[in-house]
Amino acid sequence: MKLWTSGPKGSETPVVTVDGKDFDASAVTGEFGPAFFAAGGLDTLQEKAAAGELPEFTAESGARLGAPLGRPQALICIGQNYAAHAAESGSQPPERPIIFFKHPNTIAGPDDTAFIPRGSDKTDWEVELGLVIGRQASYLSSREEAAEAIAGYVIANDLSERTFQIEHSGGQWSKGKVAPGFSPLGPYFVTADEFDPHNANLRSWVNGEPRQDSNTADMIFSVEDIVLDLSQYMQLEPGDIILTGTPEGVALSGRFPYLKAGDVVEIEIEGLGRQRQEFVQA
CATH class of the missing domain: 3.90.850.10 (Fumarylacetoacetase-like, C-terminal domain)
Structure with a gap:
């Protein structure tokens, strides 16, 4: 599983890649920071992606990587x-x-x-x-x-x-x-x-x-x-x-x-x- 962010500085979208597919992780967290890891966020993302509960994500052309x-x-x-x-x-x-x-x-x-x-x-x-x-x-x-x-x-x-x-x-x-x-x-x-x-x-x-x-x-x-x-x-x-x-x-x-x-x-x-x-x- 990969975590990454896309968008202008200060308003990036958190994205998770599972089995080669990209998903918007905004419903789980605003950022992949201390609170996310402390709350077991990696397991939550894995479960929600597997259950089809996260929308797919497509970065805009030329979008910044945060x-x-x-x-x-x-x-x-x-x-x-x-x-x-x-x-x-x-x-x-x-x-x-x-x-x-x-x-x-x-x-x-x-x-x-x-x-x-x-x-x-x-x-x-x-x-x-x-x-x-x-x-x-x-x-x-x-x-x-x-x-x-x-x-x-x-x-x-x-x-x-x-x-x-x-x-x-x-x-x-x-x-x-x-x-x-x-x-x-x-x-x-x-x-x-x-x-x-x-x-x-x-x-x-x-x-x-x-x-x-x-x-x-x-x-x-x-x-x-x-x-x-x-x-x-x-x-x-x-x-x-x-x-x-x-x-x-x-x-x-x-x-x-x-x-x-x-x-x-x-x-x-x-x-x-x-x-x-x-x-x-x-």
Whole structure:
């Protein structure tokens, strides 16, 4: 099952795709956010679609794709979760998951215009696998329990401003991560039963030139490891989004120029779709 949204920003229609057919989910929810997941919305959609209780949906030609997920309580990120990316960042692979937070207003649609922040000269791209928490999770005891807490997956671009992140950080990364629109999501959310997070190709391009090309099998900490670890320190809530890290091939490596106005970034994860952002100066 896939969840996605269509329409102008702020008035998107929630859509569910079941067995290749698209249905308007408005009768069940206004958005696929925390309240939807907490109320068992995925099961409700599955049941209503199977019973023929949802109207079919056809997007208007050229309609905008919105972010597939509503604003979460928390947008949690894992740093340096691929050994080669840690190396290009000048660090040793971490022994425990590194976390930082992004503000929920960084979420944007997959193809929305993206902005170079004011004062930025080091805006960077990061293709990432995002996971979505489906139920409250605290002090989990096994990877199996962690897997059961994951509702599904989404592709994300963890956009970053490296000067803000490193030189202005005060010892913490979030300053370089929280500009509005710095977390494009989608085009769709895929339920956990339809996606293998352990063997999916991740790629990125800038102006059509390849940048990142890796596989989630190269992650240091698996999705289950991440959820299990985080649950020891915080209570994860339905609808929370966790971005699981990026592979090598970003501008921070020194091999590529940072982004500027007019650049186009495309990212893709096998099974989760593709994004495209054109950058303009904020």
